[in-house]
Amino acid sequence: MIIWITGANGFIGRHLVRVLADQGHAVYGIGHGAINEPERQRIGLGEWLNGEIDATNLNTLAGRSGLPSTIFHLAGGSSVGLSIAQPLEDFSRTVSSTARLLEWLRASAPECRLIVASSAAVYGAHHAGAISEEAETRPMSPYGHHKLIMEQLCRSYADSFGIRAIIVRLFSVYGPSLRKQLLWDLCLRLGRGQRELVLGGTGNEARDWTDVRDVVQLVAWLARVDGESLKVLNGGSGIATSVAEIARLVTNAWGGNIAVRFSGTVRAGDPFSLVADARQLAALPFNWRIPVQEGIAQYVSWYKGQAR
The missing domain is CATH 3.90.25.10 (UDP-galactose 4-epimerase, domain 1)
Known part of the structure; x- marks a missing residue:
């Protein structure tokens, strides 16, 4: 399969690239940060585009790789503290990038499967014990709010345009x-x-607490799960x-x-x-x-x- 990973240069992204490449997939990445040629080859990344997730860059990547069959969307804010210090930057990284990706999918690759990394931060602080996917979402930080808006955008595009997405709410990776x-x-x-x-x-x-080596096995495995156009799953051990x-x-x-x-x-x-x-x-x-x-x-x- 041709697979894209947004945020492939991040902590989870690099682990996921290696797993998917070892499974024999052609893996391409887009996001922020430089990756030199030896490092790109070491982690198994076929192509890396250092830049914003927008239509121009996505079209450029498609020209190099062909249209993807699956996109793993890992790009976005990754810190509660930074989201409080710089909420607009966190919004741009999480919400704006997701909106641009979904719009590109709608126009250019509507059959592509989307696996989205969200966060347990969407649940907030009012839960005791194990939290189910149906529990009320009441985030208490800009980081959590932005992840929830990202999920709602995915639901909107699933309902209106048939985009197939699985949202996995990761816990403490x-x-x-x-x-x-x-x-x-x-x-x-x-x-x-x-x-x-x-x-x-x-x-x-x-x-x-979940080890990233388990998390990327889970995320990669979710690409093979069939079902409804939108599915939300907890990515935690319980x-x-x-x-x-x-x-x-x-x-x-x-x-x-x-x-x-x-x-x-x-x-x-x-x-x-x-x-x-x-x-x-x-x-x-x-x-x-x-x-x-x-x-x-x-x-x-x-x-x-x-x-x-």
Whole structure:
């Protein structure tokens, strides 16, 4: 198949390129950031277009690759904090790029299958326990609001123009090559020799942690799922792990006598609990392979290896 990935130069995108290329697909990418020739070949990317997701660039990519059979839309904002600091930039990255992509699909490739990476942030902070796909969406950050608008655009084009889309709401994705967020911050501080870590929040905040190597297997697999013109799925395991437990796993894997305490100050836009109801995914069926204990230990090993 001819496959395009928007945001192929990102954390999830690079992992997904490798999986799809290994499956024998011709994989092309568009988004921001330079990728040199050796790196492009290493990750398995047939062509990379560094630029905005707009009609001109999409037509250029189609001229090089042919029309795609599937597009994985990973481009968009990736940080709650940055969306609060720069909401217009986050809107442009998530909402405007999606609108331009959908309009190009409507006019140029209406039969193309679209797999869209959204976020559990669309659910907001008022849920306790596992959250089903039918739960009320009440996002509490610009990041979450923009992901929800992106989903609504996909629904509009599915209803009005028959665009086929699967939206997967990803939860807490981590893994090798992630250079931001909690795990990266913990390892940075430990690498600087800190032996007492003070973290925000209470430590009881619960998240559904999923290893990126599992996530890209899921996302790639969804391209083979048939059904209605629009489908929304939780991309989570259904297993809750507290931030305190994650910190314990990181410090145990690091080694040494390390103390962790929590300030009690909650970050703006941060829900207390985001855990998936994974029954729809399990029924398809899809199985998560990497338990969080194993994944966190491997992340620490990756960090120590790249820090040498």
